[in-house]
Amino acid sequence: MKFLSEYRDPEVAAQYLKLIKKTVTRPWTIMEVCGGQTHSLVKNGILDMLPPEITMVHGPGCPVCVTPVELIDQAVWLAEEKGVILCSFGDMLRVPGSHKSLLEAKAQGADVRILYSPLEAVRLAQTHPDREVVFFAVGFETTAPANALSVVHAKRLGLKNYSILTSHVLVPPAIEAIMEDEQTRVNGFLAAGHVCTIMGTMEYYPLAERFRVPIVVTGFEPVDLLQGILMTVQQLEKGEARVEVQYSRMVREEGNPRAQELLFEVFEVTDRWWRGIELIPMSGFRLKEAYAPWDATRKFDMPPGEAKEEETCISGDIMKGIKKPHECPNFGTRCTPERPLGAPMVSSEGACAAYYHFSNLAKQLAQ
């Protein structure tokens, strides 16, 4: 496939790897922010190929993992108590809430549906005028325009039975929270390419300067990731801390102005709780007052959450890059993708699940 397979070419990857090995002289810890990148790094075995000087740690960029447990409880409540058609992306369904996951609610008869796009949810609302349709809108800046667009479509079509339950989070405030943590050991960042496709690179200049860290906007294929790591290491070795773009085929400095216009038409920035981490000020989106009729939290009288969390889950430390998944005592024992204790074990983009699948694969190959 054009613009895909060439970035998976093992020979090109090998050349980048060679250059990384030549360049690195000291130990460096680099964080990839996005869960899609974590998944690709693990799946393609890149973590094992890198020279021992380079430690990759895995950031909080899995939207499924950082969605607060209260919101999952609210989604379950909407499906079970309010009889809505509750739709979301597939990964969201298996995340444990304080009592059950959406998948368990579905098994018990609630109308929970997996959709590929929020625009499909608008169509559902159109074809089911007698039912309330709620889309559980999670995601980073990449997904926010699609969710905003669904609300705009619903408004244009005059649909009163469509709303979204938002849990939108933003990358730059998360980078700030990670770097402000005293325990941080991150020397450089691979910023998420698709997030910057929307938002551009401007927001990252003050961060690189303030924390003296290189930030390289990187793609998701093996060659992209290796080039991104090389560019980061080159800066680190030279003592530089700049914003650079590896993923220039998709990212312009100004981002996508049309998408930003739509985002700020529909959403406003607000404080958000990140599951496993903490409240990060001004780190997410909520619907503006003008779009209140399409906001599930304003439309339904939601019960207050209890937020029962598994106490021994160390997902917060993992997402801040302080610990690795196998340092968790539950990893692979009490906590597996079939019976997850915490969200990072659920989504294939969560660090714990990625490590779990990969170590299983490695075991199978060794047999």
Added chain:
Amino acid sequence: MCLAIPGKVLSIESRYDGTVRMARVSFGGIVKEASLEMVPQAKVGDYVLVHVGVAISVVDEEEAQRTFSYLREMGELDELKEINDFLPDENQNASQ
């Protein structure tokens, strides 16, 4: 879930009384619909990056080459340096 993949725009049509631009996009032969609202400049034949049913960027075909030309440049520079390493010491000093 943040997966976004590039595909080729096969055709464009408007929906909802002309207010929404939708495209048929081919991902290596698999054809899906995508909204073009975020990429008003996209034309038939362009490659667009599609995420959850919405095209978010038009692939810059020239920039796409950079990942490979970067390697060539780096490789060439490296070879030069390697040759330099083999030069006798006095020679290097003399050139400095």
